[in-house]
Amino acid sequence: MAKATPEDLPSGPTTLRVMIGSNLRRLREAADISREEAGEEIRGSASKISRVELGRVSFRLRDVRDLMIMYGVQDEEEIERYVDMAREANQPSRWHRYTDFLPDWFSNYLDMEGAASMIRTYEVQVMPGLLQSEAYARAVMMLGYGHTPLTEIDKRIEVRMKRREVLDREEKRPELWAVLDEAALHRPFGGAAVMRSQIQSLLDFCDKPNVRIQIVPFTSGAHSGAGAPFTWLRFAYEELNDVIYLEHLTGGLYLERDNEIDAYQAAMEHLCVQATQPNKTQDFLQRVLREHYS
Incomplete structure (x- = not known):
């Protein structure tokens, strides 16, 4: 496995667990060892190995x-590096306080x-979370969580605003x-x-290079x-x-199979063909402002 410096590692324990699990799966397959055999080695089962390799569970460092x-890794420094990475992956997420x-x-x-x-998103009824203004986010939250204490509404809005920080960070800024x-x-x-300020916020986002x-x-x-x-x-x-992430009322669904990714990629590309070209978006938004929210 190629060595990665801390700066090369993904942010957040979820993605770090997935990366470690993926590398463990590659090592296991290269060694021609079954999940059942690997499970026995750590006093577990094939299903536990599957969860570890998918990054669904935290790691026991001994495992x-x-x-x-x-799996045949003899370099003690390499082993310790992955143990350290697993220890880091077991740390609370930056979202733990919520x-x-x-x-x-x-x-x-x-x-x-x-x-x-890269983040590509399609929305039908509401603005994408990463593009919502604070006032618009509050209106959405009040609709979905109207009986929730206002202190919790405020925290939910805080999370939504913090999500936007990834678009302005100095390094590893996503598209x-x-x-x-x-x-x-x-x-x-x-x-x-609220809609005027939200559409103005979209206009401002259009000026960002990413x-x-x-x-x-x-x-x-x-x-x-x-x-x-x-x-x-x-x-x-x-x-x-x-x-591919799909959200519903009570949870989220993650699709990772190649055929699933291909289907949604094709749908996204088709949507982009039917949509206004990016260099025409600001004109479109300005027209909506004039005709509906002036």
């Missing part, structure tokens, strides 16, 4: 050492979003490519004043992504496969 030795209301499935997504080199259905511009969350926004106009008719928002994450690490 990492024992597996690497079983665990009183932030479910694990979404905390994991936030880790992956923060480690992605964001967002495609919005025109309906998202006309659904007046919070009223006209942000691209396209609008699928009503005039395009039906299209391949109709009614199905999704996010496609790509990473700058060969050990991390692309991920």
Whole structure:
């Protein structure tokens, strides 16, 4: 396995677990060892090995050492490096302070979003979370969590605003490519004043070199992504496969199989063809402002 410096490692324990698990799987397969055999070595099962290799569980440091030795790694420095990485992957996420209301499935997504080199997202009814203004986010939160204490609403908005920091960080800044259905511009969350500030925020985002926004106009008719928002994450690490993220009312779904990725990639490319070209987006947004929110 190629050595990685701390600066090369992905941010967030979720993506680090996935990277370590992927490398352990490659070592196991290269050694022609089955999951059942590996499970016995660490007093576990094939299903435990599967969870470890998928990055779904935290690591027992002893297991990492024992597996690497079983797989034929003899370099003690290399073993210790992976034990140290596993120890780091077991640390709480930067989102840990919000665990009183932030479910694990979404905390994991936030880790992956923060480690992605490319984020492509399609939304139908609402603005993408990374592009929401604070006032718009509050209007959305009040609709979805109207009976929740205001202190929790404030924390949820704080999380949403912190997510946007990845777009302005100095290093490993991701490319964001967002495609919005025109309906998202006309659904007046919070009223006209909130929508004006939100659309102005989109105009400001259009000036960022790492942000691209396209609008699928009503005039395009039906299209391949109709009614199905999704996010496609790509990473700058060969050990991390692309991920398609689908969110529903009670959880999130992660798709990682090649055929699934290919299907959503094709849908995204088709949406981009039907949408306004990025250099026309600001004109489109200005027209919506004039005609609907002046």
